[in-house]
Amino acid sequence: KQETFHQRFKEGSADYRYFPEPDLPKLFLSEIPEFSPEVLRASLPELPWERRARYAQAYALKESDAAYLCATTERADFFDAVAAALGNDAAFIARAANYIVSDLAGIYAKRGSESFSTLDAGAFAKLIRLVASGDLSSRGAKDTLAILVEKGGDPESIAREHGLIQSHDTEALRDAVKGVLAGEAKAVGEYRAGKEAALQYLLGKSMKATKGAGNPAILAKLIVEELG
Structure with a gap:
């Protein structure tokens, strides 16, 4: 027939893909210091x-x-x-x-x-x-x-x-607290009657009076002092 055809394909056949290369010696990475488990582990980033x-x-x-x-x-x-x-x-x-x-x-x-x-x-x-x-x-x-x-x-x-830094000016804050207490007779009476919730109410009013610039810890202390 004057015809040429393949008998087998070596490139894709498993039989031919795993032969050792006679001109290349075996390579044992574990024997190379740079590839030791300790060195490799130390080179890893924090996981x-x-x-x-x-x-x-x-x-x-x-x-x-x-x-x-x-x-x-x-x-x-x-x-x-x-x-x-x-x-x-x-x-x-x-x-x-x-x-x-x-x-x-x-x-x-x-x-x-x-x-x-x-x-x-x-x-x-x-x-x-x-x-x-x-x-x-x-x-x-x-x-x-x-x-x-x-x-x-x-x-x-x-x-x-934006006026967000809190004021630590005690005298200025005290004036604001006095103004709030003068206009909140009911809440003042409730606080003096032992209702702790009234203190939070007065603190909120004081924060509003200072446009949020009053330090709440200082304001609370001043309210207690003024009502003491």
């Missing part, structure tokens, strides 16, 4: 479950919060950067974790996406310090954080620009 355990142990975080922070590399890297900016102070870092898991997560949820690369860790750490020092209330911190995420900048400057 997610290791990071999660570190967060829970070092900062006393809840398992659910630690898991959230480690859910993405970007999120965990941001948290580590914030922790470093806070001097690895466990109390400050625990507060920062709470703001990331709750307030910051809420802001990103409304936006439909999160981008930690555009949020400066140092600025976020400064925001946490402002809250811890009592210069910024929880409500003020939320408002400042929303602006920080949207536009960036210095959290203290943002808070001052």
Whole structure:
């Protein structure tokens, strides 16, 4: 017939795919120092479950919060950067974790996406310090954080620009408290009758009178002093 045809295909046949190459010696990676299990293990980055355990142990975080922070590399890297900016102070870092898991997560949820690369860790750490020092209330911190995420900048400057920095001027706050007490005779009477809820009511009125700029701890102390 003058016809040529294949008898077998070596390229795809298993019979021909596993012959040792006679010109290549056997290679034992375990005998090469650079490929030893110890060296390879040491070269690995911190794995997610290791990071999660570190967060829970070092900062006393809840398992659910630690898991959230480690859910993405970007999120965990941001948290580590914030922790470093806070001097690895466990109390400050625990507060920062709470703001990331709750307030910051809420802001990103409304936006439909999160981008930690555009949020400066140092600025976020400064925001946490402002809250811890009592210069910024929880409500003020939320408002400042929303602006920080949207536009960036210095959290203290943002808070001052929007009148969110809390006043520690005792005399000015005392004047505000006196004004509130003068117009809330009923609540004053209830407090003196032993109703603790009246104190919270008067505190709320005092916060409103100071447009949220009064430190609540100082205001509460002044109310008690004035009614004592």
